[in-house]
Amino acid sequence: MEDRKQILKDLLEVLKTVRTIDPAKLEGVTEETDFLADMNAPSTELINIAVKVEQKFDVEFEDDDIDRLGSKVKDVIDLIILAKERSK
Amino acid sequence: MPIQGRKVAVVGMSAAVPTCKGLDDFSNKLFAGESMIRLWDKAVARGKQMRSTVAGYITPEEMDLEPIYNAVSEEYPETFIDLQGRIPDINLATADMGSIWAMIGAKESIEMAGWTEAETRSEGTGVIMGSGGGGHEILRVAWHGFFHEGKKTRYAGSHTVDRAMGYREAANVSCLIKNRGVCESIVSACATGLGNIGYAYRLIKFGLQDRAIAGGIEGTALETFIGFDAMQVLAKGFSPEESSRPFDLKRNGFVCSFGSGVVALEDYEMAKARGAKIYGVIDEYFNNSDGDGDMFAPSFAGQKRLWAGLAAGGAHIKPDVVKVHGTSTPVGDIIELLSVADVLGESGYHISAPKSQFGHMLGAAGSVELIAALQMLDKQKVSPCINSETLNTELEFFQLKDNWKGPMKPVAEYRHLIPQQAVEKEINQIVCLNYGFGGTNSALALSRDV
Numbered sequence: 001m002e003d004r005k006q007i008l009k010d011l012l013e014v015l016k017t018v019r020t021i022d023p024a025k026l027e028g029v030t031e032e033t034d035f036l037a038d039m040n041a042p043s044t045e046l047i048n049i050a051v052k053v054e055q056k057f058d059v060e061f062e063d064d065d066i067d068r069l070g071s072k073v074k075d076v077i078d079l080i081i082l083a084k085e086r087s088k
Numbered sequence: 089m090p091i092q093g094r095k096v097a098v099v100g101m102s103a104a105v106p107t108c109k110g111l112d113d114f115s116n117k118l119f120a121g122e123s124m125i126r127l128w129d130k131a132v133a134r135g136k137q138m139r140s141t142v143a144g145y146i147t148p149e150e151m152d153l154e155p156i157y158n159a160v161s162e163e164y165p166e167t168f169i170d171l172q173g174r175i176p177d178i179n180l181a182t183a184d185m186g187s188i189w190a191m192i193g194a195k196e197s198i199e200m201a202g203w204t205e206a207e208t209r210s211e212g213t214g215v216i217m218g219s220g221g222g223g224h225e226i227l228r229v230a231w232h233g234f235f236h237e238g239k240k241t242r243y244a245g246s247h248t249v250d251r252a253m254g255y256r257e258a259a260n261v262s263c264l265i266k267n268r269g270v271c272e273s274i275v276s277a278c279a280t281g282l283g284n285i286g287y288a289y290r291l292i293k294f295g296l297q298d299r300a301i302a303g304g305i306e307g308t309a310l311e312t313f314i315g316f317d318a319m320q321v322l323a324k325g326f327s328p329e330e331s332s333r334p335f336d337l338k339r340n341g342f343v344c345s346f347g348s349g350v351v352a353l354e355d356y357e358m359a360k361a362r363g364a365k366i367y368g369v370i371d372e373y374f375n376n377s378d379g380d381g382d383m384f385a386p387s388f389a390g391q392k393r394l395w396a397g398l399a400a401g402g403a404h405i406k407p408d409v410v411k412v413h414g415t416s417t418p419v420g421d422i423i424e425l426l427s428v429a430d431v432l433g434e435s436g437y438h439i440s441a442p443k444s445q446f447g448h449m450l451g452a453a454g455s456v457e458l459i460a461a462l463q464m465l466d467k468q469k470v471s472p473c474i475n476s477e478t479l480n481t482e483l484e485f486f487q488l489k490d491n492w493k494g495p496m497k498p499v500a501e502y503r504h505l506i507p508q509q510a511v512e513k514e515i516n517q518i519v520c521l522n523y524g525f526g527g528t529n530s531a532l533a534l535s536r537d538v
Contacts, residue, residue, distance in 0.1 A: 019156065019167055019177040042178065047246040048166075066242070 004031070007057075007077050014052045020045050031074035046071065059083035091295045097359045097537070098368040099299075100201035100352030102193040103459045104151065105446055106144035106345060115463045117445070119510040121472045123329030124446040125343050130310050131317075138314075140322035142331045144345025144447035145308045146189075153188060158245065164229035166245060175264065182250040183260045184226050186219055186307025186348065190257035191264045193350030194301045198265065201352035202364055203299065211268040212298035216288040217257045217350065218273030219305045220280050220312075220451030220524075226251045228311055257305045269297050275451075277524030278413070279375070280304045281349055282454025286373035286532055288353050298358055303350035304455035312450065313344045323416060332448075333475035334414035334421050334441040335499060335506055342415040345447030349455030351462075368462050371517065371533040372403040378527030386420045387527060388494050391427035394529040398519070405533055407437050407519040409470050411461045414441030415448050422484050424521070425502060426494045438513070439505045440464065441473040454522040458532065461518045465536045470511040479503055 008031065015026055018041070025039045035041045035049070050066055053059075057080050065079055101111070107124045108114040117124060128143040148155050148165075152172045155165035168180050168188060175183075175191050183191065194215070198208055207213065230244035230252075250256060255273035262271040270291065274283040281304025288302035306312070316322050323331040323341040332343040359366055374397035378390035399405045410428050414421055425439065442460045449456050460471060479500040486492055517535045 017156075019169070020181045042181070044246040045181070047242050051242050051245070063240075 003081070004077055007080055008073065010056060011053065011073065011076060014049065014056050017052065018045060018049060029073060031072070031077060033073045034071050035073070036071045049076070053080060057084070059087060090293045094293055094295065095356035096289045096292045096370045097354050097356040097364070097366045098351050098370065098462060098534075099354045099359050099364045099366060100197035100199070101367065101459050101462060102196035102200070102350050103456050104146060104189040104193065104348040105456060106146050106347060115467065118442065118460055118463060118471045119467060119469050121474050121509060122445065123332075123474065125328045125331055125345070127328050128313075131313060139317050139320065140324045140341070140344075142323060142328040142343055143313060144343060144347065144449065146346055147308070148185065151189065151192070153185075179260060179264050182247055182263070184224065184251040184256060184307055186305040187251070187257045187260040189307065189348035190217055190261050190303070190305045190350060193303060193348050194261045194265055197301060197350050197352040201354065202362070203352070207299065209266045209268060210298075213267040214269040214288060214291055214297040214300040215258050215262045215265070215267055215271045216274065216284045216291070216300055216302040217261060217305060218255060218275045218280050218284055218451065219257055219307065220277055221254065221275060224252055224311055225309045261301060265301065269300075276528045276530070277526060278448065278450050278453050279522045279524035279528045279530045280451040280454065281449070281456065282458060282520060282522040282530045282532055283375065285351060285353070285455060285458060286375060286530055289370045289373050289532070292353055292355055299352065299354040301350060302353055302455075303348065304452045305348040306346045306450040306452040308346040312346075316344050321417060330475050332416045332444050333477070334412075334416045334444050334473055335425065335476045335479060337478040337480050339416045339418060339421065342417055342443065343447030345449045347446070347449045347452045347456050349452055349457075349459045351455065351458065366537040368465050368534045369537050371535050372398055372401040372405070373530070373532045374398040374401060375528065375530040378529065380527065382527060383525055386423040386523060388423050388427050390527060390529055391424065391523075392431060394521075394531050395427070395431040398531045398533060403533055405517075405519065407432070407517045407533065408513065408515045409438050409440050409461070409464060409518045411440045411442065411457055411518055411520045413453075413521050413523050414439075414443055414473070416443060420523075422499055423486070425499060429502060429505075430494050434502065435504070437505070438470045438507055438511055439473065440471045441476070441506070442471050444474045444476065445471070454520070454530065457522070458520050458534070461520050461534055464518060465515055465534065468512060468515050470507055470513065470515070472509045473506050474508065476506050476508060479506075
């Protein structure tokens with residue numbers, strides 16, 4: 001659980017660098033926050049977020065992971081944890 | 089078919105030109121005979137890889153843009169910050185450098201035109217603009233990451249397509265201004281800028297659109313420069329400001345430049361009815377092809393047919409100034425001059441060759457030069473052809489061939505047509521000429537609103 005909180009914190013740092021997301025939308029982000037519906041991020045931006053996440057967390061996602069990726073914050077956190085476990 | 093009597097007015101304009109801060113600065117430099125060409129540090133940094141190192145370039149900083157570099161490559165601008173807040177981040181995300189210039193140009197042109205939001209967003213408003221597309225820094229980094237670094241495709245980012253596609257400038261402008269009319273690009277190499285404006289003119293003249301944002305753009309890219317440098321067609325051996333020298337005996341190539349020219353066009357009667365300031369009226373546009381199967385060589389016959397086509401449209405063509413393509417290449421300039429003289433005679437007009445001051449902007453050449461022509465109409469001055477110091481007193485090699493059908497005088501005999509300093513005179517009509525690889529020719533006649 002503590003890990004997920006830290007990941008969320010680090011993820012927010014990544015999201016702050018995405019200029020198509022209004023910084024005001026990053027206030028009060030939870031795992032249930034939806035990138036598309038709540039942050040108004042363009043759908044094309046999700047792939048850029050995924051690449052930034054790979055760099056930030058030093059993980060590599062599979063194409064299938066990204067194809068199946070949901071649009072909520074928790075979906076990205078789940079994927080980061082999965083990728084970290086896979087790389088052990 | 090054209091609607092009889094329908095005229096097209098220029099009601100707004102904006103240009104991004106090397107070393108210039110806005111239209112007034114551009115106009116002042118134009119008539120003062122100042123060169124806008126500089127030594128390009130990016131080319132110089134490549135040492136002996138480069139043959140030529142002078143260019144008319146614009147940096148992001150000069151446009152008040154701050155590049156945000158991608159962590160994958162320090163050379164890859166992932167997006168830009170508009171330090172003046174002119175363009176929203178959502179639009180900057182899908183734009184390369186040239187598209188940002190186009191959006192700034194469109195916004196400034198619409199403001200100058202005084203179009204309401206409802207007019208701009210109507211079905212009667214079109215966006216017609218494009219670039220020459222000879223090179224692109226976005227693609228360089230994207231392809232390098234994949235082919236050489238073995239990165240997954242997604243490392244190129246999700247905006248490689250929209251930032252590099254053929255009609256990216258038009259698409260980005262249309263998304264910014266939210267027009268509901270046509271959104272297209274005309275791409276015809278160095279005739280692109282004039283081609284887009286000519287096509288937009290036709291859309292209005294034919295009654296398909298009421299107004300249009302039109303122009304040509306060439307975003308700064310070393311890739312574009314490299315392509316021409318490889319062809320050995322760029323100027324070499326002169327100081328930057330002396331490198332572009334149309335018609336001069338010592339000219340040895342063109343100066344590769346970058347920029348953007350955007351105009352707002354509108355049905356003349358609509359513009360008049362709402363009290364808009366009219367900067368010029370487009371009398372006619374015509375374009376054709378050489379038809380001789382030569383990708384690069386200019387065609388005297390093709391250019392003469394161009395003039396004939398321009399006059400056949402019904403407009404009275406008697407220019408006080410001919411704004412020529414005049415690139416400073418050994419062959420092109422003189423063929424062009426002789427075709428003009430063959431059609432118009434040897435007096436009664438002046439030749440303006442603005443590339444002598446800002447180089448060859450490729451896809452933006454026609455549109456920025458049209459804006460230079462609008463400045464000439466406004467100021468009633470002919471821009472100087474700087475560096476045209478010495479004209480050949482002997483016949484050109486092609487004039488000695490049996491099949492030459494043009495004037496049999498050396499270029500020096502036309503000195504009086506080519507001013508080296510700005511000339512004040514009454515200017516009622518200017519014909520703008522531009523040509524491109526593939527043997528494409530375009531001509532547009534522009535008049536003062538009287």
